[in-house]
Amino acid sequence: MNRERYLLQAKSNENAAHSVENAYPDWTVTMCFYSALHWVEYYASQHGDDIKSQFQEKSPHDSRRGYVRKLAKKLDNKRLEKLYNQLEDASQQARYLERIKYTSAIEHFKNHQSEVNASFEKLQEIKDILGIS
Amino acid sequence: MNLKSNSTKTNSVLSFKSNEITWSHRASSDLNLVKPDKSTNSNSVLEIKRLVKELIQLTREVRRVRAVATSFPDIHWIDFQIQLKDTDTDLLDETWERIQDLIIDYEWKLIDESAEEWYFRPQIVDGFYPLKDRVVADSSEEQQMKTSTLKTWSCFYPNLIVL
Numbered sequence: 001m002n003r004e005r006y007l008l009q010a011k012s013n014e015n016a017a018h019s020v021e022n023a024y025p026d027w028t029v030t031m032c033f034y035s036a037l038h039w040v041e042y043y044a045s046q047h048g049d050d051i052k053s054q055f056q057e058k059s060p061h062d063s064r065r066g067y068v069r070k071l072a073k074k075l076d077n078k079r080l081e082k083l084y085n086q087l088e089d090a091s092q093q094a095r096y097l098e099r100i101k102y103t104s105a106i107e108h109f110k111n112h113q114s115e116v117n118a119s120f121e122k123l124q125e126i127k128d129i130l131g132i133s
Numbered sequence: 134m135n136l137k138s139n140s141t142k143t144n145s146v147l148s149f150k151s152n153e154i155t156w157s158h159r160a161s162s163d164l165n166l167v168k169p170d171k172s173t174n175s176n177s178v179l180e181i182k183r184l185v186k187e188l189i190q191l192t193r194e195v196r197r198v199r200a201v202a203t204s205f206p207d208i209h210w211i212d213f214q215i216q217l218k219d220t221d222t223d224l225l226d227e228t229w230e231r232i233q234d235l236i237i238d239y240e241w242k243l244i245d246e247s248a249e250e251w252y253f254r255p256q257i258v259d260g261f262y263p264l265k266d267r268v269v270a271d272s273s274e275e276q277q278m279k280t281s282t283l284k285t286w287s288c289f290y291p292n293l294i295v296l
Contacts, residue, residue: 058204
């Protein structure tokens, strides 16, 4: 169950992202990142990697980003590192209004549907790279 | 006054030496750049500085780039803070992709060459906060030093222009 909980949470977050896409596109973007995060956790547990112990002095988010970087290098896939960073970046934009001026995050993403669509595409690409679609 | 010419830069202090006088002028900068020491691979710091230079030259849309060690004194975790000239306009997707690719290319190259783990992250920022002892490289450093040099010399010798 320990491993499966990541799988369930990843799928649940992605489903939730779809369910609020029209009403709350800002949260859709955030949920896509949190789905990717749990897919990474699931991949790590599948392969016997303990992310926390690999980066003991780092925050959980830094640890996962560090793990993704190491994994991308191991898989020789720069795209993985870039996609994960982009999703995390977008979720910070949605939650903290980083680089969003003069409007709310919800308005921003309602007016930038392509960025919302891109979040789903990036999530799918991460899953494809990890081979756990 | 016969001013012969040695102007050198040491530890953020500009020293001017002549036959008659020697004085120093602290650069008017908020920078406190990380200096390589025995525990730091100076080649790695040079690579990071080279990357900062390449980033600033990559597109005219970038005003300043600063490499910040987020786990200082460990400098293996670096945020590349990128400030745009026009903070109201987003970078073109293509440009942003090129910036990210360049940073990852340097990151992986450094991993291979140093046999150490490096973690680089690009960030678009609206502005810069003062930091102590955490800045590894700053694209504005060179420009600030030039400006400071010019101001200092001009202050004492109004007709003297340093190029």
